[in-house]
Amino acid sequence: xxxxxxxxxxxxxxxxxxxxxxxxxxxxxxxxxxxxxxxxxxxxxxxxxxxxxxxxxxxxxxxxxxxxxxxxxxxxxxxxxxxxxxxxxxxxxxxxxx
Amino acid sequence: xxxxxxxxxxxxxxxxxxxxxxxxxxxxxxxxxxxxxxxxxxxxxxxxxxxxxxxxxxxxxxxxxxxxxxxxxxxxxxxxxxxxxxxxxxxxxxxxxx
Numbered sequence: 001x002x003x004x005x006x007x008x009x010x011x012x013x014x015x016x017x018x019x020x021x022x023x024x025x026x027x028x029x030x031x032x033x034x035x036x037x038x039x040x041x042x043x044x045x046x047x048x049x050x051x052x053x054x055x056x057x058x059x060x061x062x063x064x065x066x067x068x069x070x071x072x073x074x075x076x077x078x079x080x081x082x083x084x085x086x087x088x089x090x091x092x093x094x095x096x097x098x
Numbered sequence: 099x100x101x102x103x104x105x106x107x108x109x110x111x112x113x114x115x116x117x118x119x120x121x122x123x124x125x126x127x128x129x130x131x132x133x134x135x136x137x138x139x140x141x142x143x144x145x146x147x148x149x150x151x152x153x154x155x156x157x158x159x160x161x162x163x164x165x166x167x168x169x170x171x172x173x174x175x176x177x178x179x180x181x182x183x184x185x186x187x188x189x190x191x192x193x194x195x196x
Contacts, residue, residue, distance in 0.1 A: 045147060046144075048146055048147040048150050049144050049146040049147045049187065052146050052189060056171060056173045056187050060173065068171070071170075072169075073150050073153065073154060073166070073169065073191070074154070089147065089150045089151045091150060093171070
C-alpha cells in the first residue's frame with residue numbers, strides 16, 4: 001500500500017520545475033553527499049515526468065549508494081487564474097542511503 | 099520500500115499515451131467495473147504525468163471504491179532513432195478494489 005501522503009522529517013526537499021533535468025540531478029546528489037541520508041524529490045503537473053527522471057538518474061549515478069524508498073502521489077488544490085480551485089497532481093519520491 | 103518492478107497477474111493494463119486524459123480515465127473505470135478487481139496504469143516518458151492524473155481521477159471518481167495500491171518507477175532501455183540505446187523512465191500505478 002502506497003500512501004498518498006508521505007510524512008517525513010527530511011528537510012532535503014528538491015522541487016522539480018522548469019530548469020534543465022541535470023540541475024536537479026546534481027542538486028539531489030549534492031544534498032545526499034553533504035546534508036544527510038535522504039532526499040525528497042517533489043513535483044507538480046507536467047514536471048512529474050521530470051521528477052521521475054531525476055529520481056531514477058540519481059539512483060543510477062549512485063551505483064547502489066542510494067535507494068528508492070517510497071513514492072506518493074496526491075491531488076493538490078490550487079487557486080486557479082480566475083480564482084476557481086484547480087486540481088493538480090503531485091508526486092513525492094523519497095530517496096535514501098541504505 | 100517501493101519496488102522498481104511490480105509483478106502482477108493483472109491483465110487489466112491501461113497504457114497511457116497521446117490520447118485525451120478522459121479516454122484513459124473512462125477505460126480504467128470500465129475495466130474495474132467489468133473485468134475484475136484491479137487495473138495497472140502504465141506510461142513512459144512525458145506521459146508519466148498524465149498516468150498520475152488518470153490514477154488519481156480514477157480513485158477520486160470511485161468515491162472509496164478503488165484504492166491506490168502500489169507505484170513503481172523504472173528505467174526502460176529502448177532502441178533510439180539512430181540505433182543507440184535510449185533510457186526512458188516508466189511508471190506503473192496499481193489500483194485495486196478494497
